[in-house]
Amino acid sequence: MFKKNKGLLIILVLICFQGATQSIRTILIADSKHPELGKTYERNLVMMDSVFSEIAKNIHYDYLPIAVYAHDFTEKDLDREILHLPINTDDVIVFYYVGRGLNPTHQTTQFPSIFLKDTYLQIENIHQKLNNKGVKLNITLIDCNNQQTSRQALTIDKPLVARSIFVENDILRKLFKESKGNIIISSSKKNEKAYGSTNNGTYYTIAWLEALSQAENNNVYITWDSFLKDAELRLQEKLAQDNKNNLQHSQWQITTDSKDPITPNNTPTVSFNDTNLFLNTLANEKLKYDKREKLMETQMKKFFNVDAEANEYINAIDNNMSAIPIEDFLNKILINANLIKQINVVENLSTFSQDGRYQIITIQEIR
Amino acid sequence: MKKIIYYFIFLGIYSLFFTTKTFAQHTEPSPEQLTEFKELTLRRVNDLTNYIKQIGDKSLPERPRLKSIQLAMSLFDTVYYNSDGEKVIKMPTVQVSRKDGSVENIPIKQYFNTLFKLPHFPKVEISSYDVSYCSDFEKGMDGNYHATAFYYQRFKGYDQKGKVSYESKDRKAIEVTEKPNAKGKFTISFGNISVIETTALSPN
Numbered sequence: 253m254f255k256k257n258k259g260l261l262i263i264l265v266l267i268c269f270q271g272a273t274q275s276i277r278t279i280l281i282a283d284s285k286h287p288e289l290g291k292t293y294e295r296n297l298v299m300m301d302s303v304f305s306e307i308a309k310n311i312h313y314d315y316l317p318i319a320v321y322a323h324d325f326t327e328k329d330l331d332r333e334i335l336h337l338p339i340n341t342d343d344v345i346v347f348y349y350v351g352r353g354l355n356p357t358h359q360t361t362q363f364p365s366i367f368l369k370d371t372y373l374q375i376e377n378i379h380q381k382l383n384n385k386g387v388k389l390n391i392t393l394i395d396c397n398n399q400q401t402s403r404q405a406l407t408i409d410k411p412l413v414a415r416s417i418f419v420e421n422d423i424l425r426k427l428f429k430e431s432k433g434n435i436i437i438s439s440s441k442k443n444e445k446a447y448g449s450t451n452n453g454t455y456y457t458i459a460w461l462e463a464l465s466q467a468e469n470n471n472v473y474i475t476w477d478s479f480l481k482d483a484e485l486r487l488q489e490k491l492a493q494d495n496k497n498n499l500q501h502s503q504w505q506i507t508t509d510s511k512d513p514i515t516p517n518n519t520p521t522v523s524f525n526d527t528n529l530f531l532n533t534l535a536n537e538k539l540k541y542d543k544r545e546k547l548m549e550t551q552m553k554k555f556f557n558v559d560a561e562a563n564e565y566i567n568a569i570d571n572n573m574s575a576i577p578i579e580d581f582l583n584k585i586l587i588n589a590n591l592i593k594q595i596n597v598v599e600n601l602s603t604f605s606q607d608g609r610y611q612i613i614t615i616q617e618i619r
Numbered sequence: 620m621k622k623i624i625y626y627f628i629f630l631g632i633y634s635l636f637f638t639t640k641t642f643a644q645h646t647e648p649s650p651e652q653l654t655e656f657k658e659l660t661l662r663r664v665n666d667l668t669n670y671i672k673q674i675g676d677k678s679l680p681e682r683p684r685l686k687s688i689q690l691a692m693s694l695f696d697t698v699y700y701n702s703d704g705e706k707v708i709k710m711p712t713v714q715v716s717r718k719d720g721s722v723e724n725i726p727i728k729q730y731f732n733t734l735f736k737l738p739h740f741p742k743v744e745i746s747s748y749d750v751s752y753c754s755d756f757e758k759g760m761d762g763n764y765h766a767t768a769f770y771y772q773r774f775k776g777y778d779q780k781g782k783v784s785y786e787s788k789d790r791k792a793i794e795v796t797e798k799p800n801a802k803g804k805f806t807i808s809f810g811n812i813s814v815i816e817t818t819a820l821s822p823n
Contacts, residue, residue, distance in 0.1 A: 541683050566662070568655035572648065574804035580693060587687055588669055619662075 275314040276344045276428065277387075278304050279333060283351020283367055283396075285323035289450075294321075296350045296395065296453040303461055304346060311429045313344070322351050326369045334381050343387045344428055347378060350454055353396025355442055362503065363438050364398040379436045389508070390434040395454045398440040423468045427479065433508035435476055439487075441501045447491060456502055459486035470598040471524060480504050481525045489532065489594060520599075521608025522555050528597050530555060531615070534582060537589035544589070548582050556613070557605040563614040569601060575612055594618040648764065648797070648805065653756050656797050657766065660807055664751045664768045664793065667694055667809070671772070674734045675743040688731045695727055696796060696808035711794075711810045716787055716817040727812070740776035740784070748773045748788060756797060763798040769815070786820040 282297035284290045301319055308315035318333060337345070352367035353375075359365075365372035379392040439446045439456030448454035463483035467474050484502045491498050530551055534544050561575035576584075585592065594617075601614035648656065670691035674684050699707045710726040717723060725733070737743055749771035756764040769792050778784040794810030 541680065545682070564659070566655060566658045568651045571652055571655040571659070572803075572805055573655075573659065574800050574802065574806045580690070583686055584666065584690055587673065587683060587690055588666055591665060591669055617662075619665075 273314070273340055274312075274342045275316050275340065276304055276308040276346065277337060278315075278317045278319075278346045278348065279330075280317060280319045280346075281322050281325060281349045281351070281366075281368070282319075283323070283349075284321040286351060289351075289448075292448065292450055292453055293350045295451075296457045297348075299453065299461060300348050300457065303464065307424055307428055310424050313429075322349075322366075322368050324369070327371055327373055330368065330373070330378070331381075334378075334385070337385055339385055339387070341386055341388060344389045345382050345385065345387050345391070347382055347390075347392045348395075349375070349393075350395040350457060353394065353398065353446075354400060355398045356400060357443075362398075362442050363436065364394060364396055364440070366394060366396060375438070376436065379434070383434050388432050389428065392434075392436045393460070394437065395439040395446055395456045397445045398438055399443045399445060423471055423474050426474050427467075427476065431476060431508045433506070435504060435506045435508065437480065437502065437504040439500070439502050441503050444500050445498070447494070447498050447500055455490040455500070456483070456487050459483045459490060459502075462486050466596055470596060470600055472600045473520065473524065476506050476508055477504075478523065478525055480506075482528065485525060485529055485532070492536070492538065493593075495538075520604045520610075522610065524597060524599050527555050527610070527613070528595070531585060531595045531597065534585045535589045535592040535595055541586065544586055548586060552578065552582060555610055557607070557609045557611050560605075560610050561612050563601070563612055565598075565614065565616060569598075569614075578610075578613070591619050592617055648756075652805075653764070656756055656764070656805070656807065657753050660753045660766065660768055660795050661751055663694055663807055663809070664753070664770050667691055667793075668745075668747050668751070668770050668772065671731075671734065672745045674731055675737065675745045675774075677737075677741065677743060684735060688735060691731055692728060694807075694809050696810060711812070713812040714791075714814040716789055716814055716819070718785060718819070720817075720819065722814055722817070724811075737776065741779055742777035742781070744773075744775040744777075746773050747771055753795065756795075763796050765797075766795045768793045768795050788818045788820060789814050790816040 278301070280297050280300055282290075282293040284294045284297075286293060297319060301317055304317070305315045307313075320329075349366045353364040354367075354372060355361065355364040359374075361374065361376055363375050365374050366378075375392065375394050379390070382390050382392065439454065446454055446456060448456075448458075452458060460483045463479055463486055467479050467482065480502065487500065487502055491500060530547075533539065534548055536544070556578045560578040562578055562581035563573065563575045564581075565571050565573070585595070596616045596618065598614040598616060602610055603612045605611040670687040673679055673687040674691065676684070695711050697708055697710055699709050701707050710728060712724040713727050713730045714722050714724055715730065734743075734745075747770065751768060751770045753768040754766045756766045759765045769790060772789045772791060774785070774787050774789070775783050776785040791812050792815050793812045796808050796810060797805050798808070800806055
């Protein structure tokens with residue numbers, strides 16, 4: 253009996269062994285000795301560590317983190333870590349830094365330099381070193397200033413939109429398991445600062461995590477580009493809530509190759525991000541009512557079928573409530589803009605008409 | 620023959636069970652859904668108080684104020700079916716407290732239209748002074764689920780000189796009904812609004 257299945261058993265063991273060696277390797281660095289913002293950066297690091305650990309669990313990868321503090325970590329230490337990083341072509345490497353950063357005007361690069369112990373390092377060089385490891389997916393995410401000064405601007409605490417628990421789905425698989433290539437992201441463009449709140453962390457990291465959570469729970473379709481656009485939209489919402497006209501825009505360069513995880517019957521022709529942006533603009537009470545009303549009248553047909561309807565839920569996704577006509581729903585957003593903090597489109601509970609516009613859109617309103 | 624009779628009895632019981640189950644799936648909300656109804660009801664109550672605030676706010680352009688009337692009206696159930704199953708249009712009413720301390724019932728549409736005009740007050744401010752509350756939903760004799768929601772409304776009417784000429788605080792109760800529509804989905808609708816408590820703060 254054993255002899256008969258010996259070959260099969262060996263293959264199974266090999267498959268299991270092969271599966272177990274796929275990993276998400278993270279190098280997470282926080283500028284924790286920063287006199288005012290060190291604790292905030294540490295909090296960001298802990299959040300990122302926890303999220304990537306959950307992602308690895310979700311896609312059945314090992315999770316191998318290196319979490320360090322910038323004041324203990326020199327350029328040599330980083331080079332050594334990168335050099336000794338075990339190479340498995342199926343691995344994912346994530347390099348995350350939060351802390352002091354700068355980009356002097358004489359430098360031609362659009363991406364900033366990060367601060368390690370006693371020196372500033374150009375992030376594109378680090379990203380290139382990690383690319384040279386030849387892993388399947390290499391993500392570099394930098395949350396710091398991208399201008400002459402390295403001092404980040406953090407404001408008083410703001411309540412955050414609660415993140416939900418990760419559940420297994422196609423979105424994480426699509427982003428982290430099926431994507432191949434490299435991505436470099438910085439939280440601010442050249443000559444911009446990175447903003448945040450003292451207790452919650454830097455806005456971009458929070459926006460990035462929120463976008464990931466929303467995508468994982470709400471989206472059917474995802475690409476790295478659409479995901480990062482959503483993070484950018486959420487960053488702008490947070491800056492707008494501060495009401496200080498602060499300028500900060502994330503930027504990214506992507507070289508990936510991935511397949512669509514799902515091919516539903518009716519493929520949407522409207523972008524999830526554009527729809528989210530449209531609804532959140534209608535709910536932005538800082539814009540004049542007339543302007544928002546005009547936007548609604550001119551743009552609603554782009555997103556919604558003539559007889560489209562909207563569903564709303566708070567906690568119970570199967571609440572069995574009747575949907576309301578889309579025009580009533582949009583008017584409701586216009587008038588209740590003063591009550592609404594954010595609108596999240598739940599794409600995976602929405603349906604599309606044959607021409608790809610929303611037939612039933614499901615949303616969650618955060619008040 | 621006996622076998623055939625048993626077969627039909629079984630089929631009858633099975634059909635009855637199956638029909639009941641299907642019916643129940645469409646009309647009986649789960650405890651989680653009832654909790655969600657309650658939360659959604661509070662959202663709708665907050666919407667209503669926000670519409671009332673905007674209808675009365677003369678500093679706003681007319682368009683959003685008129686749209687607020689339309690949206691506020693859409694929250695109320697104006698269609699009923701009598702015991703013969705005939706469709707009846709019935710406008711819910713709202714109790715309003717007067718300057719002299721009396722309370723009057725007026726149809727909800729008239730209430731919103733009056734609030735829109737209020738010619739005696741060049742400036743009107745309507746706000747909430749406490750958090751709204753909703754009782755648990757309970758099944759009524761009509762098969763629908765009913766609850767009562769409470770909201771707290773402060774009214775300030777200003778005269779030409781910009782001074783408060785009338786101010787009152789009302790605690791109001793609103794009837795709420797959850798009922799399935801033709802598709803078996805539930806709708807939240809409001810009925811009559813009554814004044815539970817009223818305090819005139821600066822009666823002139």
